[in-house]
Amino acid sequence: MRTDEAPAWGAWARGGEEAPVARPLTPRAIHRAAVESGGLPFALPPVIFIAIPIVFAWIGTPGPGAALVTVMMLVYGLLFVYCTGIALYPHPVRLAWFGVCTALLLALIPILGQNVLYMVMFQAMTHVLLLPWRWAGPTMIAMSLMVFVIALVLGIYVAAGLAGMGMLMSWGFGYGIRQQVLQEELDAAEERNAVLAVAAERERIGRDLHDLVGHSLTSLTISAQLARRLLETDPDAAREQLEHIEATVRQALSDVRATASGMQHVRAATEIASARTVLATVGIQAEVPTALPPLPDDRAELFGYVIREGVTNMVRHSRATRATITVDEESVTVADDGDGIPADTARSGLTGLEARVAIAGGHLEIASDDHGTRLTATMGEKA
Template sequence: MPVRESGTTERKSIWSIFRPGYDGACDDPTAAPARYHGPDEAAPFTFRRAAQNRVWIYAFGLVFLLFALAVVTEDEPSPTELILRIALVLLIAVGYLATAWVADCSLRVRWLYLAGYTGVLIASYPTWGWSLVGYGAYVSIMMAMLLPWRQSRIAVVVLGLLIALTIPFGGGETAIYISVVAAGTGLAAGAGMEAGAAQGRLHRAEQRVSTLSVAAERERIGRDLHDILGHSLTAISIKAGLAARLVDIDPTAAKAQIAEIEQVSRQALADVRTTASGMHEVRLATEIASARSVLLAAGIESRMPSALPALGDRVSELLGYVVREAVTNVVRHSRAGICTVVVEPAAVEIRDDGRGLGAGGRPGSGLAGLQSRVEAAGGTLHVGSGGTGGTVVRADLRPVETDRENGPRDRAVSAP
């Protein structure tokens, strides 16, 4: 068994070096996507720093330079021209590898480096002719790794178009192929890095929300305990002192004070237990407040009710679970811009303007389990597509609201 676990850990470790992580991602909008941000950052422009910036990925790309070396002796070049061709290949290789170090530079320096690298390729035209367009994929990858996504996606497309423009002037079939490859690989790499960064921002936002929620809960418990025990212990202290003074003078009155001390102590103990058990209770109001924070951290506009109708404990708990699961799915899967929550006396509806369930889409295991919970309580859960797109999750607990704890119906409360 230990051998299997060791092998699994090794496979995960090897795979992790080829995919962008997000645990140490940076919120700086000008930072290079390929730059490592995390614990134990090495000094800039060192070999250890290059390893952190995944220099081996660029080294793997140098395999394609073998095609250039294969034709370096074509057309029987003179010794001078041969040396120049070899020097250009080495310069192109070193410049591409240096991307791992340049990732730590400022945005202006990174743009200048890309311009200089492109200039070297253009300067090789007298030696290579239009074969130089074969290096366009290197430039597109460098753009994806060094430039913010909002800039690289435009720069990569422009680069692909410029390579395509060389077709009438002698670029030929190579230019057609490279223009497509350069645009495709650059956009794919840039989008992948941006997705990793977005996932990192969401991950850190969830951590911050979780930390703030724990801090707020601790503050609430501390405040409640202070209010409960402060009053109760003060009353106990005063009555105990009074009973001590009366025990010899008026034993009957002293017994009465001791009985009151016992009553106050029992009530304080019950209040403390109630306060502690509140840590594990799910309530609709709490989940709506938490959902608002999570949606804000994920960059999704939230439209929540400003007030809630009177709800019994059972209904409030069930609707709270519905809001929690639905909002979690909105953040993880919907790619929505707006999330709206509508609360009625015994129902709640969560809708978004995201990509929806899609053709043949079905709710996941989380909503399936939630449906079982709602149906067990006598209610219904509906998950489907909205009229104008997106997804709608609606839980209706009207059969449950006849419980004694729910009280009278109130009018529906919806988001503005």
């Protein structure tokens, strides 16, 4: 379980030099970090495998040497368990912890000999826990393959199996962390976009209210002053000014309502701006319109929903590198070069979008295969 004070996994997986929150390097702080990371319960069960080299040490040469191996292996097991907490510390601390773990295993080679190969799974996990992913992946695979080959040559097939299993488990664990990192980045981008959208909407409303209400109030002031002067000398002219004041107030009220209600609707332009930021954050190169054709309000809203759903699916499922959004007066298309929508993925969002487009008198076309996905909503005669 992570608390609000626990830094995100992304801080170390991206290879950052500093953790978001400074922590003292004390046993209590390390234990607390391990608990906050949520990985401590998963790191404890594998420690039982350190019994393998300990047993071999006592079978081979019982005595002080075996006792030393036992102590060193227990220390290594403790270091391994708390790698989950050290993973939340700054980059230099993680490297130092990784160095101590590696040095301890190397020191066991003269005592354990070939039996040290049984520790490959632990060392593979320390790679993905303590090193930035861009380093951990290649070094972990190289180390695991080397141990696998050596174990096969020496005929230690259990160690070879542990090397293969450790490589697969470590890769899966590291990949899962990377997905969490990407999700954290996407959530942060969406949060920033929401804040920017609110700020932009406030500016728009303020600008529109200034233009609309400012002009109306100026006109009302002038008409009221003129009506007051004409009230006794020319009642008919004063009545005309009062009627003009009433009409102006009604129109201003209508304009204010329209301006205020505008922030409750999705718009194609705002969704395109949001898509550009979100796609760039997750590493997808986006080609989007720099200007839109004139669109009625209902169509701009509908196209905005199409763009939002297409970009959401693209970020979640596509693994794309390029995306294209095109808009004309009759249609909108969102396309990518990814893997397509997985067959087992629920399409409730697309189903709802298809119904929305159909109600508006259009047609939604979904084309998805292993070369990419294309989402097209067509209105009017093209539908």
